[in-house]
Amino acid sequence: MRKLLLGTTAVIGAALLAAPAVQAQEAPTVRISGWVQFDFAYIDDRLDRQAIGIDGNTRRQQQYDMRTDSRITVRGGGKTATGLAYSATIVLEPTTANVTSDQVYITLASPTLGTVHLGDLRGAATLMQVRAPLPFGFNTATTFYALRADFPGNAASSQLRDMFRGISHANDSTKFTYLSPQFAGFDLGFSFSPTGAERSYSGPARSVAGFNRNQIQLALRYRGNFGGVGVAAGFGMVHASRPTGATGVRNPDGYTFGLNVSYAGFRLGGEYSFGNYRGRDVGRPANAVMHLPRGNNQSQQWIIGAGYSFAPFGVGIAYGQSYQDFRDQGVANNQGVVRNGRNFRMETLQVGGTYAIAPGLSAFALYHYSTTRNQPFLPAALNGRRNINSFIVGTRLSF
């Protein structure tokens, strides 16, 4: 009996130890997916009550509007018997005029050596950022409704929106990205982009005007579970050289820290970012005029958020503040009013919920509130203050 037990243990043990890491090979496939979103927004903006509205005309703005947005993703790829997954991805963005490519990249992923992205997509700091829990549509609200371009033609003013987006958010410049495997809960990321331009290499890339150069992104992330309590913490940074020919401005950079705790459907967390940038997208001025001039204070922002999921429902709330220095913008707006934007501050509060109607089909609602102090470019009557209330309801179908 003892021998039988010994033999049993031995052969099972040998089977356990000898199992090599062989993967299931997959033939190449081409897949298409995407989503379409429709939403309706009601906006109450203090600026709209002025004689001069957002577009500079003497009429009030429409207070409600509808919008559609969509993406189509085409991905082709397969997997070798050694486990190397390979794919090419093209994300298409339909517009009223044509269809543009939002992201284009090749991905190579090894089960143990990590992932390499080659092409136009977000960098490591964005991909791995641990953000505060945000309600569905948080970015939609701040992007499309909250602070619309105040005065067309004023490039700096048009950037005073999206103030709470993530680090280097919309940066799809052509880049190399390496994302390490996860080990003991930790993983790392690194990106390099020579010119900051998308679809680059067409012409003398080194002198692409208006684009940041030699952008580096780094990210470190930890995710773990302690007795059912999930913890995620992250650090990310982006650094670049200012565009060729740009003078009197600092090299753009940004740093972000984030922490999330989750338990039984609850999520609670926050993020803090700072750096030499201005306008939207922490650490990545999208517009040449938004590079932080020398002598101005660094920008910073923080967000705290909480969420709870009880399928098919999900609810969330987030509050944030953003500080930026516009002391150099002592320029006249289109009314000839000069306003010093030093210590510009924006606060936002958003509360939202979602409901999953069917697989791929969900509905959402979001209340959004923003207020600003010392905002440059506003009519004098507002004294740099602006309050916005908006309510958005919508639906999204993903296929």
Next chain:
Amino acid sequence: MDFGGKQAMRRFVTLGGALAITGMLAACGQQVRTPGADEYNLNPEQNEVRGRLFGTDGLVLFGSRSQRDDGGAGPGLGVNAFLWRATLDTLGFMPLVSADPFGGVIITDWFTPADAPGERFKANAYVLGRQLRSDGVRVQLFRQVQQGGQWVDVPTAQRLNTEMEDRVLARARELRVQSAGR
């Protein structure tokens, strides 16, 4: 803190090298895994998507969707690919005499465990179909012990066969999860 192209390239190479080494070192450990695409903010707009009409990966235009739908009846195989590979993985520590991927039969040679030199085992495994099912594999172990210089057949416990089948099924599940996670 301005730096030119050469300096940036040096940083690029240094940082890239450091991360690659980190990755390789990490790969030596036992708990290394490459995070799936859904663990990154690939497109913040798309991250807000909850479920899809055509499953997690969308609609297949070209290539074999049936590979997923039937649980992996791979090309060139007459039986389920996950079960077949899992059986090979599990019995791979024993010398193989025959492996027929169309009939789903794997026959091993005699194998003597290092810590039990007085006995040896042989296994026949049968992958029974194209579906990834818990009853889709049968393993029959044979055991002999040495008595007076001769190998003598000894009956094996049914529990041993079941345990080997469980190992195969667990491995097949791993392969299926890894495949689905890409």
